[in-house]
């Protein structure tokens with residue numbers, strides 16, 4: 001019963017947001033996104049994978065997270081990226097954050113040797129029991145944290161000229177913690193200052209969804225600025241559809257050869273409600289997970305797209321999801337509701 005009431009309240013709240021968001025007003029609409037090689041017009045993005053990891057040290061101690069066997073890494077990832085490029089992929093958003101392995105110098109080397117557009121991120125990863133949240137964030141205010149991310153947007157990351165193309169954040173399972181909410185608030189402040197989209201690891205967590213939508217509403221930011229990351233794990237499809245109707249981006253980012261039918265079924269629900277324009281597709285692959293073997297990111301071009309076409313999706317719909325949606329989701333612009 002308690003669960004039903006809370007679900008009902010979430011739905012009511014989404015209806016409220018839907019009404020509020022009908023007058024989204026976009027400012028700082030530059031029509032660009034920052035790749036590791038500088039700003040490009042979003043129209044140049046083409047087929048984009050919005051949630052992959054070219055490498056990560058997720059699982060390692062944060063103090064060692066930036067250390068890689070660089071020669072081995074480049075030897076493994078560059079040929080793989082060339083293969084991905086030959087499958088039609090043009091752009092990849094790298095979701096490895098600071099403190100679990102972000103290295104923009106290596107991303108730049110990969111982009112320069114493969115001609116794939118690579119986009120990196122700012123933000124801190126608040127899942128994994130906050131293991132990858134830096135110590136200072138626990139005592140800092142949301143505004144102080146946002147200044148670190150805004151500085152990366154304005155001045156570049158780690159002394160380079162590479163600027164982030166989005167903000168990556170994460171919520172742990174269960175009721176949102178103070179630090180998760182504070183990091184999300186810092187994300188909103190960053191969005192308002194920079195126009196960067198917030199991609200937030202949320203998964204199957206309705207409480208985290210509610211907390212995020214409430215905070216967005218409190219700061220008069222549209223759900224269009226927010227990506228529900230790992231939304232394929234959400235059990236409540238109705239909640240996904242309602243969030244999408246309110247403007248949120250729904251990231252189905254665990255595609256594999258083995259779950260193609262599951263993805264088709266889920267996308268058909270979106271199609272029946274004219275919501276294909278809110279879906280993002282990716283694999284959450286990893287080119288060099290703690291120095292290990294590649295976790296593949298090729299099932300979408302190799303298996304899912306052919307299956308979509310065989311199941312009644314048109315070329316235009318595939319193009320909508322894999323090309324037009326990522327452009328629209330990550331185009332730098334502030335998205336206010338008033």
Ligand SMILES: [Zn+2]
Nearest residue numbers: 051053095284
């Ligand atoms: Zn990921």
